[in-house]
Amino acid sequence: MHTREQAKAIIxxxxxxxxxxxxxxxxxxxxxxxxxxxxxxxxxSGSYQGPxxxxxxxxxxxxxxxxxNQFDTDSLKxxxxxxxxxxxxxxxxxxxxxxxxxxxxxxxxGFSQKTADxxxxxxxxxxxxxxxxxxxxxxxxAGYSQTTARYSCVANSRGLFGYHQSSGAYLSETARTDDDTxxxxxxxxxxxxxxxxxxxxxxxxxxxxxxxxxxRPIEPGKYVTILEPACVANLIAMAVWFMGKRAADEGxxxxxxxxxxxxxxxxxxxxxIHIYSDPADPNVPGSPxxxxxxxxxxxxxxxxxxxxNLHVDRYWAKKTGVEPIPQPANLIWKGRRGSxxxxxxxxxxxxxxxxxxxxxxVDRRTLLFxxxxxxxxxxxxxxxxxxxxxxxxxxxxxxxxxxxxxxMSASQRxxxxxxxxxxxxxxxxxxxxxxxxxxxxxx
Amino acid sequence: MDRRAFLxxxxxxxxxxxxxxxxxxxxxxxxxxxxxxxxxxxDPRLRELAxxxxxxxxxxxxxxxxxxISDHRRQTIFTxxxxxANIEDSEDRGFGVRVIANGTWGFxxxxxxxxxxxxxxxxxxxxxxxxxxxxxxxxxxxxxTRSHVAVWNTPIERDPFDVPLDQKVDTLLSINAEAxxxxxxxxxxxxxxxxxxxKFFASTEGSYIEQTLxxxxxxxxxxxxxxxxxxFQTRNSYSDPQGMGYEYVDTYPWLxxxxxxxxxAVAKHTAKSVEPGKYDLVLHPSxxxxxxxxxxxxxxxxxxxxxxxxxxxxxxFLTTDKLGTFQLGSEIVNFVGEKTHIGSLxxxxxxxxxxxxxxxxxxxNGIFVDYQTTREQAHLIGxxxxxxxxxxxxxxxxxxxxxxxxxxxxxxQPLSLDGLIAGTDRGxxxxxxxxxxxxxxxxNFQFGGQAFYEVSGGKITGMLRDVxxxxxxxxxxxxxxxxxSREEYYVGGSFYDGKGEPGQANAVSHGCCPARFRRVNxxxxxxxI
Numbered sequence: 001m002h003t004r005e006q007a008k009a010i011i012x013x014x015x016x017x018x019x020x021x022x023x024x025x026x027x028x029x030x031x032x033x034x035x036x037x038x039x040x041x042x043x044x045s046g047s048y049q050g051p052x053x054x055x056x057x058x059x060x061x062x063x064x065x066x067x068x069n070q071f072d073t074d075s076l077k078x079x080x081x082x083x084x085x086x087x088x089x090x091x092x093x094x095x096x097x098x099x100x101x102x103x104x105x106x107x108x109x110g111f112s113q114k115t116a117d118x119x120x121x122x123x124x125x126x127x128x129x130x131x132x133x134x135x136x137x138x139x140x141x142a143g144y145s146q147t148t149a150r151y152s153c154v155a156n157s158r159g160l161f162g163y164h165q166s167s168g169a170y171l172s173e174t175a176r177t178d179d180d181t182x183x184x185x186x187x188x189x190x191x192x193x194x195x196x197x198x199x200x201x202x203x204x205x206x207x208x209x210x211x212x213x214x215x216r217p218i219e220p221g222k223y224v225t226i227l228e229p230a231c232v233a234n235l236i237a238m239a240v241w242f243m244g245k246r247a248a249d250e251g252x253x254x255x256x257x258x259x260x261x262x263x264x265x266x267x268x269x270x271x272x273i274h275i276y277s278d279p280a281d282p283n284v285p286g287s288p289x290x291x292x293x294x295x296x297x298x299x300x301x302x303x304x305x306x307x308x309n310l311h312v313d314r315y316w317a318k319k320t321g322v323e324p325i326p327q328p329a330n331l332i333w334k335g336r337r338g339s340x341x342x343x344x345x346x347x348x349x350x351x352x353x354x355x356x357x358x359x360x361x362v363d364r365r366t367l368l369f370x371x372x373x374x375x376x377x378x379x380x381x382x383x384x385x386x387x388x389x390x391x392x393x394x395x396x397x398x399x400x401x402x403x404x405x406x407x408m409s410a411s412q413r414x415x416x417x418x419x420x421x422x423x424x425x426x427x428x429x430x431x432x433x434x435x436x437x438x439x440x441x442x443x
Numbered sequence: 444m445d446r447r448a449f450l451x452x453x454x455x456x457x458x459x460x461x462x463x464x465x466x467x468x469x470x471x472x473x474x475x476x477x478x479x480x481x482x483x484x485x486d487p488r489l490r491e492l493a494x495x496x497x498x499x500x501x502x503x504x505x506x507x508x509x510x511x512i513s514d515h516r517r518q519t520i521f522t523x524x525x526x527x528a529n530i531e532d533s534e535d536r537g538f539g540v541r542v543i544a545n546g547t548w549g550f551x552x553x554x555x556x557x558x559x560x561x562x563x564x565x566x567x568x569x570x571x572x573x574x575x576x577x578x579x580x581x582x583x584x585x586x587x588t589r590s591h592v593a594v595w596n597t598p599i600e601r602d603p604f605d606v607p608l609d610q611k612v613d614t615l616l617s618i619n620a621e622a623x624x625x626x627x628x629x630x631x632x633x634x635x636x637x638x639x640x641x642k643f644f645a646s647t648e649g650s651y652i653e654q655t656l657x658x659x660x661x662x663x664x665x666x667x668x669x670x671x672x673x674x675f676q677t678r679n680s681y682s683d684p685q686g687m688g689y690e691y692v693d694t695y696p697w698l699x700x701x702x703x704x705x706x707x708a709v710a711k712h713t714a715k716s717v718e719p720g721k722y723d724l725v726l727h728p729s730x731x732x733x734x735x736x737x738x739x740x741x742x743x744x745x746x747x748x749x750x751x752x753x754x755x756x757x758x759x760f761l762t763t764d765k766l767g768t769f770q771l772g773s774e775i776v777n778f779v780g781e782k783t784h785i786g787s788l789x790x791x792x793x794x795x796x797x798x799x800x801x802x803x804x805x806x807x808n809g810i811f812v813d814y815q816t817t818r819e820q821a822h823l824i825g826x827x828x829x830x831x832x833x834x835x836x837x838x839x840x841x842x843x844x845x846x847x848x849x850x851x852x853x854x855x856q857p858l859s860l861d862g863l864i865a866g867t868d869r870g871x872x873x874x875x876x877x878x879x880x881x882x883x884x885x886x887n888f889q890f891g892g893q894a895f896y897e898v899s900g901g902k903i904t905g906m907l908r909d910v911x912x913x914x915x916x917x918x919x920x921x922x923x924x925x926x927x928s929r930e931e932y933y934v935g936g937s938f939y940d941g942k943g944e945p946g947q948a949n950a951v952s953h954g955c956c957p958a959r960f961r962r963v964n965x966x967x968x969x970x971x972i
Contacts, residue, residue: 036944038751041580045571046945048552048839050537067533069554079534086530089608094526121574128578142753144944174754185754250630251668252675254972260670357757358880362891362911365674366970370889370911372882393880393887393913399972420945437966438913440887442760 001030001116001151002051004163010053010071011155017073017080020057020087022099023157024293027053030150033120037127038142040134047120057083061096064089095315099156100293108164110285115167115193116149123147126198130173133202139182139209141202143173146420147193154293164288169193170420171201174375175209176443182215182388183443184208185355185375187230189415189422191285208354208376215388217439218379224350224406225434226343226380231356233416233424236275236331238359238369239398240301245310249320254367254399255310264307269402271305272336277328283413284425290326301328302402335411335427343409343430345383350430352378352385355417356394367397372440374417391443392436404431482592484643484653493645495558496540499565501647505542505549505572507585508565509650511795512538512556513642513838516604522615523632524623530608537838540565544572546582552839586821586829588798590649595792597657598785599688603637606689611635614692615663621698622665625705627712629675633663635692636938638950642838650797658788658950660684660938661692663701667708676711676908678704679893681729681875683935684950686788707894707906714906715897716969721962723870723898724912725863730873730892732935732953735851738916739771739778740953742885743805744942745814746844749823756942757883760916761811763824771811772920777852778806780815782831787848787952788936789834795842798831805849809921817844836947845947846940850954854926860957863925867959870898871910876935878911889913891968909969919960927956 002010011025029051036043056065057080064086068079123145134141148168155161172187186204188196227235248255248262255263278298279286289295292314300308309325317324344352354376362368373392378385408427415422484490493510500508514536521528538561539552549572551564615633622631638658645651662682668675680700685691726734742759746752749763761769781802782789793799796818805813816826817833835842864872875893882888895907936952 032945034945035575036754037578038753039580039749042547042575042578043751044548044550044841044843045575046539046550046552046839046841047567047571048537048539050552050554050839052535063530065529065531067531067535069535069537082532086532086608090530091527091612093528095528120571124575124578131578140750140753142750144754146945172754176750176753176758180758183753251670252630252666256673256675258670258673357883360878360880362878362889362968363909363970364677366972368968368970370878370880372880372887374883391882391887393882393889395889395966395968397970397972400970403972438887438889438964440882440884441915442757442882442884442886 001149007151007153007163008161011153014055014076014080015157017077018057018157020059020084022058024056024099025054025155027051027153028151030148032146032148033123034144034146035120035123035127036144037131040131040141042127045120055079055083057087059087061092062087062090063093063096097314099158100160102159103162103293103295105162105288105295106280106297108279108285108288109282110191111165112167112192115147115169115191118147118169118193126171126196129198130202133199133206134175137206139175139177139206141173141175143171146170152287154289160293162289167191168421169196170415171196171198172415173202173205175205177209177213180443182209182213183375184212187415189420190413191422211378212376212388215377215390217390220392220436220438222433222435224347224430224432226340226347226350226352226428226430228340228354228428229412229414229426230416231353232426232429233331233414234356234359235398235401236333236426239367240328240331242364242367243301243310245312246316248310254365255307262310264310267306269302269305270405272405273302273305273402274334275302276300276332277330278332279329281330281332281425284330284332284422286329286423292326294324294326296326296329299325330423331426333411333426335408338409340409340428343407343428344380344385346407347380347383347430350380351389352380357417362395367399368395369397370395391440393438393440394435395437396435401431404433406430406432482594484594489643489653490645490651492556492558492561493643493651495561496565497645497647499562500540500542500569503566503569505544505569507543507647508540509644509646509797510538510540511642511644511835511838513640515837516639517637518604519634519636520611520615521634522619524619524630525616527612535837539835539838539840540568541841542568542572543583544569545576547572547576547579548583549575550841583819584822585818586827588796588818588829591793591797591799592651593792594653596655597686599657599690601689601693603659603689604639614697618663618697618701622701622705625702625709627667627709628665628705629668630666631663635659635661644793644795644797646797652793652797654791654793656791657688658684658686658938659688659691661695665701665704665708667712669712672712674712676708678708679875680704684788684938685786685936686790686952687786710906711908714908717907717910717965717967719965719967722965723867724960724963725867725870725872725898725957726960727872727874727957728933728955729875729935731955731958733876733879734890735849735953735955736937736951737879737881738885738888738919740846740849740951742916743814744844744846745816745820745824748814752942755944760884760886765811766824767812769811770809770921771806771917772809773923774809775854775926776806776809776920776923778849779803779852780805780830780847780849782847784848787934788950789846789848789952794831794833795835796829796833798829800831803830815844815847820844834949836949840947843943845942845949846951848952851926851958853929853932853956856928858925858927860927860931863927863957863959864898864903865901867898868900871907871965872896872898872903886915888916909967910965911968912963912965914963919963922961922963923958924961925959927958931956
């Protein structure tokens with residue numbers, strides 16, 4: 001992994017070879033090690049390292065971008081000339097923005113040397129724990145473990161320079177009963193290796209598998225539903241992805257105002273909802289800058305149920321007279337007290353969902369999404385889990401979910417499906433209704 | 444050009460070649476046989492570098508080793524309305540060494556393609572295999588394959604990386620301009636992406652294979668905003684990614700499609716919202732390919748059926764006990780797997796196990812008869828050889844079982860799309876790729892589309908909106924009662940078929956004709972929020 005000085009030296013070499021009016025540079029690299037397991041045995045493993053350099057050369061309002069991974073001088077020169085050639089051939093971009101001046105980036109403690117030093121061979125220890133617990137319980141385990149140590153740099157010909165190191169550790173397990181009628185899943189991620197509790201992950205997955213075996217079908221419909229934090233993270237991430245100011249201003253977003261403009265400042269959700277991002281959060285540290293190099297900072301997205309911000313790029317920000325806002329560095333929903341179990345205990349009748357899968361947009365006007373439940377769905381009766389229920393397809397909007405909030409637990413760091421980094425801290429929530437539209441016999 | 448004329452002329456390019464491949468008959472541009480030791484590689488150093496890895500792995504105790512040295516060139520151009528939003532050009536080079544030691548896989552990779560680094564990485568792969576072997580239950584067993592010394596390239600007519608940038612930009616901006624001429628259209632964004640994947644594979648079994656694969660992905664999206672109604676509607680292009688060069692961009696009827704797309708997007712504002720219920724669905728191939736991908740392509744992956752993907756992509760309802768007996772579809776439903784059809788996305792000469800590609804039956808007269816397999820999987824279902832479906836997206840990724848092109852064979856009786864519609868009393872015609880979601884065992888799915896047309900009394904009577912259909916895979920395919928004949932054949936596909944941990948993308952095509960499915964559950968997706 002390149003140190004700050006080594007990365008700076010590469011960038012300085014690129015800058016010195018550039019012939020463009022302006023040049024913006026992104027440099028990243030590091031090591032990833034991974035080990036998969038399935039059917040209570042290892043399957044594939046791997047370890048790789050490889051940097052990536054992105055050069056955007058501009059002549060006036062013409063820009064061309066090139067990405068390469070070879071850093072000898074000839075390769076760098078070739079990449080530069082190619083980006084300059086693309087820029088010279090490109091038409092003028094009326095939305096071109098000059099390179100950023102020097103920025104002050106927040107200090108983010110997202111790197112742990114101990115995690116970076118946790119080599120590929122040590123992943124077998126976690127996997128051994130998972131397989132051992134699965135075998136003792138008489139179930140079949142599949143899963144994935146990974147560690148990463150990475151750096152990223154942002155720089156340009158106006159003197160901008162930022163260097164950021166991050167580390168990551170991830171473990172997930174799916175346990176399935178021997179008769180394939182039950183399946184349970186658990187996952188964890190952190191930038192600190194010591195946060196990975198392999199016995200707990202395995203125990204949770206195994207228990208869910210056993211509890212979910214021989215699930216009963218229930219009629220599709222609208223139910224009081226407890227969504228575990230992994231579900232909440234998936235749904236909120238979908239909503240936030242579509243919280244762009246330009247789309248809203250242009251009339252093609254749920255967040256568009258009927259009379260033009262957007263709905264910033266409107267109370268759209270339950271007043272207990274406070275969702276923000278903070279790159280320097282000690283539990284879920286994020287990148288100090290956004291995709292266009294704009295510094296990240298602590299920022300409210302929804303507070304007191306009011307839409308506080310929409311993300312906006314530099315061009316649209318300038319055109320509409322606001323400050324640019326990158327997409328959030330992480331997602332933090334300030335929860336209350338208690339656990340999923342406490343939410344179950346206070347539920348008369350309803351459904352508990354472990355995770356959501358294959359979430360896709362259906363109608364962007366209402367932010368309607370569809371997906372399927374997965375790896376543990378349970379019927380709650382009088383504050384207790386009564387029995388497992390079969391998986392259900394749902395068609396629901398996170399807007400409805402945020403409007404139908406009934407109760408929430410404390411927030412916790414969560415690694416929802418499809419994420420292998422620790423960038424979300426959210427509660428489990430109970431909603432007054434969640435719309436399930438058909439049954440699935442999938443286990 | 445009206446809608447039906449577009450159907451006739453716009454989507455059928457290459458249909459004859461498609462049929463040649465999907466019926467398993469090798470055409471003149473099919474995969475050549477192995478050509479022996481006289482093959483000339485683009486760079487003789489590739490073989491030397493590969494031998495360093497194979498020797499180092501053997502010396503470290505590997506019983507098998509292979510190396511892929513690859514470089515990946517990509518170019519993508521994004522535009523919206525009158526501006527070019529981004530031009531990206533990328534090159535990514537490196538190598539990965541895969542070994543079996545103590546009966547266990549090990550893999551390591553690096554971007555430094557130099558002899559000392561290759562030897563180090565090969566040793567690292569063997570060390571990882573040894574470390575993980577303590578958790579291995581049964582040794583990896585590879586099905587035998589012929590060794591090959593060969594060169595194979597995607598046959599393209601025009602290399603997209605040689606096409607001047609201004610020509611590409613002009614094409615995209617002219618698409619946007621044409622869309623904006625349609626009254627009521629507010630926005631149009633368009634892009635084109637090109638991939639060249641060059642890889643050199645060598646194994647300790649004597650194979651040295653060099654391949655250059657090309658893929659392209661041009662597309663647009665038109666948006667119509669109606670502030671009075673507080674509504675916006677979109678319609679995407681009916682173009683699909685292809686395993687072709689720039690000739691696909693040259694021949695696709697962009698202006699016809701974008702004019703129609705603009706009209707469709709505007710018409711959606713006032714289209715009738717669908718009445719939920721059971722309908723006979725006439726699925727156009729520009730839509731049906733994705734339903735095939737999700738409901739037939741994924742459940743026939745053997746690694747899913749065996750539980751190897753249980754933690755991520757999921758398992759499969761097509762468990763191995765169903766092989767050869769399970770009625771997956773009606774008797775007219777036949778699927779063929781292949782990686783040999785010229786123009787399709789998964790096509791290559793040899794897979795990433797070094798196995799020569801081929802075509803094989805997967806569903807015959809509605810019965811599920813075979814899976815997608817790799818060398819390490821074939822013996823698990825009692826097969827002597829692999830179907831050649833191993834693929835890694837990049838030098839740093841481990842090769843594993845990935846979907847080949849899977850095609851629905853045309854019907855035996857002459858039947859056009861117009862004829863199929865004429866024979867449908869109460870139905871919906873669906874065109875284009877829309878929303879899609881399916882469960883982790885591939886039973887329950889929901890699909891939307893780009894454009895929906897009400898069919899009543901054998902005629903198209905108007906446009907519908909807010910349409911999605913939900914079904915259970917075997918019920919759906921058993922309800923298939925008509926498939927159009929070969930004249931209607933079309934190949935669609937995806938650049939981003941995802942599977943594996945770490946996640947890898949695979950590009951894959953699916954050929955099919957329009958088909959009808961009886962009494963499928965249609966829901967209305969409109970919500971008031």
